[in-house]
Amino acid sequence: MAVSGISGVESMLQQMRALVQAAQQGISDPSELSPTVSSTQGATSFADELRQSVQRISDAQQAAKLQAEKFELGDPNVSLNDVMINTQKANIGFQTAVQVRDRLVSAYNTISQITM
Numbered sequence: 001m002a003v004s005g006i007s008g009v010e011s012m013l014q015q016m017r018a019l020v021q022a023a024q025q026g027i028s029d030p031s032e033l034s035p036t037v038s039s040t041q042g043a044t045s046f047a048d049e050l051r052q053s054v055q056r057i058s059d060a061q062q063a064a065k066l067q068a069e070k071f072e073l074g075d076p077n078v079s080l081n082d083v084m085i086n087t088q089k090a091n092i093g094f095q096t097a098v099q100v101r102d103r104l105v106s107a108y109n110t111i112s113q114i115t116m
Contacts, residue, residue, distance in 0.1 A: 015046055053100075057093040064090040 044052070064086040071078045 054097065057090070057097050060086070060090040060093050 064083070067078055067086055068083050071080065071083045
């Protein structure tokens with residue numbers, strides 16, 4: 001699971017580098033760049049990677065909620081330790097998503113100020 005996250009980040013970084021190089025060269029379409037820079041074949045787009053990350057966070061929150069409900073109902077197969085750990089994992093994932101959102105908004109605002 002961590003490997004796909006790393007490859008997703010690498011593909012996003014590659015796309016961002018291609019966009020930066022296109023902007024520096026005054027090219028409006030990054031696909032016009034040389035194949036070594038814009039070769040993102042087989043890689044997921046930034047939007048897809050973001051969508052998958054949000055879905056994973058949502059799934060973790062739902063699983064933690066379900067596990068907490070099972071514990072509250074007295075399910076002997078669910079321990080308090082597991083409930084607390086999974087709840088914290090879901091919370092950390094959510095906090096990370098909020099920080100990523102804030103940084104994306106900040107980057108968007110910076111880029112929009114540069115283009116004015």
